[in-house]
Amino acid sequence: MLKRSEVKSLISRFPRFEDNTLSMYYGPRMPKAMIKETEEVVALARKFKEEVVRPLYLDLDRKTHEDLDYIPEEVVKKANELGLYTMWIPKMFGGKGYNMPSLSFFNEEVGSVCLGFANLIGVHYLGMAAVMMLGNTRIMKKILGDVVAGEKTGNPCLISYAITEPTAGTDVEEVDLEARGRLVCHARKVDGGYILNGSKVFISNGHLSTWHTVYAYGDLKRGADTKVALMVRTGMKGFSFGRHENKMGQRACPASVLIFEDCFVPDELVVLNPDLLKSFTKQSPRDINMRHIDYVFSLSRAGVGSFGIGAARGAFEIALKYANETEIDGKPMVDYEWVQCRLAEMYANVRLGRLAYMESNLANQHRGAYNLLQMKPIYYYSKYLPEMYFKMFVTPLLNSRMANWLMSKWYLDWQKPEDQNLTTGLASMAKFSCTDFGVRNCQMALELMGRAGLRHDSGAEKVLRDAKLLQIYEGTNQLNRINLFKSLISPQASPRAAFFEE
Amino acid sequence: MLTALNKDLKPFEELITSFSKGELKPHVEEHDRFPFGTLDVNLIEDAFRKIFDLGFLGIMLPEKFSGIGQGISAMCMMLGHVAEVDASYSLIILTSSLSQQIILNAGAEEIAEKIYPSANGAREYLIAFPSFTDPGQATILPQASSGRNSYTITGKLDYLVLGNFSNWAVLPARTAGSKGYSFFLVNLNDQGVTKSDPIFSLGLHACPIVDIALDNVSAQIIGEEGQGQKYFEMTSRIMHVTTAAINAGIMRGSLKEAIEYTKEREQGGKAVINWSEVRMLLANMAIKSKAAELCVTQTCKAIDENLKDWGWISIASTLHVHDLACDVVTDGVQLLGGYGYMKDYGQEKRYRDARQVQALLGSVPLKKLALINEHVA
Numbered sequence: 001m002l003k004r005s006e007v008k009s010l011i012s013r014f015p016r017f018e019d020n021t022l023s024m025y026y027g028p029r030m031p032k033a034m035i036k037e038t039e040e041v042v043a044l045a046r047k048f049k050e051e052v053v054r055p056l057y058l059d060l061d062r063k064t065h066e067d068l069d070y071i072p073e074e075v076v077k078k079a080n081e082l083g084l085y086t087m088w089i090p091k092m093f094g095g096k097g098y099n100m101p102s103l104s105f106f107n108e109e110v111g112s113v114c115l116g117f118a119n120l121i122g123v124h125y126l127g128m129a130a131v132m133m134l135g136n137t138r139i140m141k142k143i144l145g146d147v148v149a150g151e152k153t154g155n156p157c158l159i160s161y162a163i164t165e166p167t168a169g170t171d172v173e174e175v176d177l178e179a180r181g182r183l184v185c186h187a188r189k190v191d192g193g194y195i196l197n198g199s200k201v202f203i204s205n206g207h208l209s210t211w212h213t214v215y216a217y218g219d220l221k222r223g224a225d226t227k228v229a230l231m232v233r234t235g236m237k238g239f240s241f242g243r244h245e246n247k248m249g250q251r252a253c254p255a256s257v258l259i260f261e262d263c264f265v266p267d268e269l270v271v272l273n274p275d276l277l278k279s280f281t282k283q284s285p286r287d288i289n290m291r292h293i294d295y296v297f298s299l300s301r302a303g304v305g306s307f308g309i310g311a312a313r314g315a316f317e318i319a320l321k322y323a324n325e326t327e328i329d330g331k332p333m334v335d336y337e338w339v340q341c342r343l344a345e346m347y348a349n350v351r352l353g354r355l356a357y358m359e360s361n362l363a364n365q366h367r368g369a370y371n372l373l374q375m376k377p378i379y380y381y382s383k384y385l386p387e388m389y390f391k392m393f394v395t396p397l398l399n400s401r402m403a404n405w406l407m408s409k410w411y412l413d414w415q416k417p418e419d420q421n422l423t424t425g426l427a428s429m430a431k432f433s434c435t436d437f438g439v440r441n442c443q444m445a446l447e448l449m450g451r452a453g454l455r456h457d458s459g460a461e462k463v464l465r466d467a468k469l470l471q472i473y474e475g476t477n478q479l480n481r482i483n484l485f486k487s488l489i490s491p492q493a494s495p496r497a498a499f500f501e502e
Numbered sequence: 503m504l505t506a507l508n509k510d511l512k513p514f515e516e517l518i519t520s521f522s523k524g525e526l527k528p529h530v531e532e533h534d535r536f537p538f539g540t541l542d543v544n545l546i547e548d549a550f551r552k553i554f555d556l557g558f559l560g561i562m563l564p565e566k567f568s569g570i571g572q573g574i575s576a577m578c579m580m581l582g583h584v585a586e587v588d589a590s591y592s593l594i595i596l597t598s599s600l601s602q603q604i605i606l607n608a609g610a611e612e613i614a615e616k617i618y619p620s621a622n623g624a625r626e627y628l629i630a631f632p633s634f635t636d637p638g639q640a641t642i643l644p645q646a647s648s649g650r651n652s653y654t655i656t657g658k659l660d661y662l663v664l665g666n667f668s669n670w671a672v673l674p675a676r677t678a679g680s681k682g683y684s685f686f687l688v689n690l691n692d693q694g695v696t697k698s699d700p701i702f703s704l705g706l707h708a709c710p711i712v713d714i715a716l717d718n719v720s721a722q723i724i725g726e727e728g729q730g731q732k733y734f735e736m737t738s739r740i741m742h743v744t745t746a747a748i749n750a751g752i753m754r755g756s757l758k759e760a761i762e763y764t765k766e767r768e769q770g771g772k773a774v775i776n777w778s779e780v781r782m783l784l785a786n787m788a789i790k791s792k793a794a795e796l797c798v799t800q801t802c803k804a805i806d807e808n809l810k811d812w813g814w815i816s817i818a819s820t821l822h823v824h825d826l827a828c829d830v831v832t833d834g835v836q837l838l839g840g841y842g843y844m845k846d847y848g849q850e851k852r853y854r855d856a857r858q859v860q861a862l863l864g865s866v867p868l869k870k871l872a873l874i875n876e877h878v879a
Contacts, residue, residue: 066538245844338871446704447867455701
């Protein structure tokens, strides 16, 4: 038939076969124990959603409409008691070390009842991912250590991710736009740290978080090249909360305004700035900035994809229940073909979307940010070594310059551009496809249910309200389409394409 | 667009736009908080005093009952303009018109005579109606029993629009003697009527909706016993297009706000409106919005000219407009990004309202099936 070299050449043409069938290549490479571990996560999520979320979520949503200042602190306390804020923190930082891709399934399960609840937990891990992808092990150890301590003392310690600004949303998610955007968060270098001024908006869990990963800019006119990432703690002088927004949905999870007025952030809380970059890379600050953004969003957009499928599934389950319990002209609704066809389509949307976010996870596992922890030896060592070992040997190393250098190198310098493209492109695909599926299924459920779906107590109208935000945050679905073109299509198949219409 | 075809409507249009902007617009966000917030049913009465005084509530009511005696075009024009500002008020007007039409189609002139000419204020004039229900599709309806001169009704009725506001309601109920259901006029202040708290729904919040339970409530039959389905079909056939007019108004509002915002807001150093994908989204919204207006206008024309298939045209174009509306309001939020999702802007309300409007007069799939059943019959 064909020579091996010929096969290789043919399958590497656009669309490159391996990149398009990740499940075939990478599924078998997954450590077996990860599957068992993921089953445990799904079971736990199902228990949590039935025992905690479902009895509460509609009343909670109603409460947020009655009292616009209401913030669900007791729900966060409960999740903290159940250990949900340390489940996905790696063991070397004192967490329970569940594999990160399993978080998507957790998101979907909880999100299928209430996206607000799912965000109260999921967004915390977005904050964690942002800290980790900056590669500073000393700060990771400090912040994640606080989260672990917060679980022990019963005072939840959550992490938020603060990048959106009042006049710049999409701009802060893409360096070419960041370079031209109207930025407001300014970091001025002073002796021993930075003085931070400006504000951030729509910060999920802001009011509920203790630590905030904040991006600011040394020069607001040259944002893309002068980004400074800092950790700000609630209560620090010069840092305060503005109002929390009156959103259409996902109301259990507050979206906050963060205000910085001459807020001094000491050097030990500066995660990254253009000077620190020089210690481990020769690449330009702008390229590293984009790489960091891409890596965080490769994780978080797969996560939003799983929220989208949570919404799609929630809508499907509500519609199915309605169809099972309702009659039309004396005949059960589910006996009608037109009802069966619509429910089948909703079910298919859920499964197709799940494949999309799983594919994105596989890219992250084998070609992206999870690759270190998912290598079989490292995975099994960290799964089965006793906690003592981590405390004695690994944890002390995290403060060392060497560890810092290695992590920064690993995450920000050594990753290959083609892997960066694959992971960010697939995450964008999962994000916009799954969230579009989510809104579509909500629409179908409402149409099927008529006036029954309009009532708050049906739950159907709430999913529709909640789902819409998914098409907007973590990059609008338009930006994500452009990012897909830029990273999955253009490099091989449209190399002359220019981006962001300069 | 309707006024372009029918110049007589111009004075009405001016009155209704100035009413919407002057009386409704300042309160949209606060009224949308109902059943929470500060809006209560008395405020609704205040808002309606003026529109009642202007006589707009009887826009389709014949002059002999002190109405204005206009046709479907005037009604659609009015509902569309009100919906552009706050569609909740369109639902209030529509609901009272549905009751009126049932009464008129049943030939129950004595009831129209009893209520409309002497009504003193909106509570007496606006008659509650289950506007989201096609009673023929409902599995359970209240039961009416006949006495010597009158009827009494017992049972539950869900989702009665204006049920906790109006003095009167037009309700469907079954009777022992007939296969089909009948319509009745019920005094909602009767001791036997129990009303739930206002129902918290997806959209159109400022128009209150309740569930009611009736226990031996005396009722007056509207038209003939067992003929409810006939009166409802006569009514819905002409009134479907008014729900399309509401959604066309919502779409206009959504497009307008999207254009205003994208002109103001910058991204990547230039106005958002100058990015080509944004223009494409706006173009799609504009196409759908204009097509919707055309559907409404042409349907009104078909009805006014008594075109052969006008009933079929009315429901088909209405279902199409609802489809378009749900797309447009979704993109309308999208174009404002995070701000579109916040209650400070009008887009999230339109996203909710359009879907609520879509469910008027029965669920979408059943309306579709009714349409094709009628066509192939």
